[in-house]
């Protein structure tokens with residue numbers, strides 16, 4: 182359950198379009214963002230992104246621990262809407278929803294201005310393609326189809342974006358207005374984009390391209406043993422194997438098809454914000470009363486926010502007013 186939450190939100194992190202001035206950077210980040218899937222590494226980052234929004238999470242990562250805690254204290258006061266000294270599940274859920282929406286709105290605005298500086302009502306595909314993929318016209322065709330370590334090629338990414346564009350383009354004029362463009366950048370936030378999220382996820386996991394997900398592909402997506410180390414699989418991985426066999430593979434044919442992948446990553450009733458709020462309360466609730474005091478949150482500050490205990494971090498922080 183938790184893992185599926187991680188996966189689902191890790192996927193949104195990948196799709197969430199990586200904030201950057203330069204769109205071809207966004208493209209490259211498709212590559213590096215695959216890191217989000219690796220072992221336990223992404224767990225913390227994932228919680229921080231959910232709690233703060235991706236932009237703020239990055240800022241906190243650069244702060245020394247004391248400063249990070251101090252700012253967290255200020256946030257806790259904001260979350261505790263009724264000022265009763267406790268952060269409840271509902272308050273935390275509302276906060277997470279708010280930070281996520283803020284991030285999506287800011288990110289959409291940033292990309293919209295960048296691609297459509299004159300603020301026209303519609304952004305045509307050709308304009309977008311030239312901005313983002315124009316450099317491909319000068320590349321050696323061989324380079325375009327050479328997969329990187331995660332198996333992506335520039336040609337694939339262009340095809341994928343083209344297909345996603347079509348899905349987002351509800352009125353089929355091959356241009357996106359701001360709302361449609363937000364769906365293109367953040368498909369996981371839009372019901373009408375759910376099928377494309379499932380399809381893209383499926384393609385990422387289905388390494389042998391046979392159109393279905395085997396148990397090894399399923400596991401390979403969330404766990405990779407370190408190179409050269411012949412370690413026994415951790416318990417959570419074994420549990421995931423059981424989960425695959427007894428639950429995810431509903432028709433027991435040994436594979437996940439598109440429908441089963443959909444039930445896994447995008448169950449209709451699943452509320453990300455609530456699941457994440459439950460997870461955070463569970464992890465930080467020292468006295469198990471199902472609400473959090475400021476002390477409980479600050480005690481576990483590294484669950485909620487990042488920090489970096491170096492002089493380098495401190496130097497950066499000084500330039501970064503909260």
Ligand SMILES: *[C@@H]1O[C@H](CO)[C@@H](O)[C@H](O)[C@H]1NC(C)=O
Pocket residue numbers: 350351352358359360361
């Ligand atoms: C964009 O177009 C869609 C229909 O394709 C419409 O529902 C939506 O309201 C439009 N958004 C804006 C900002 O005009």
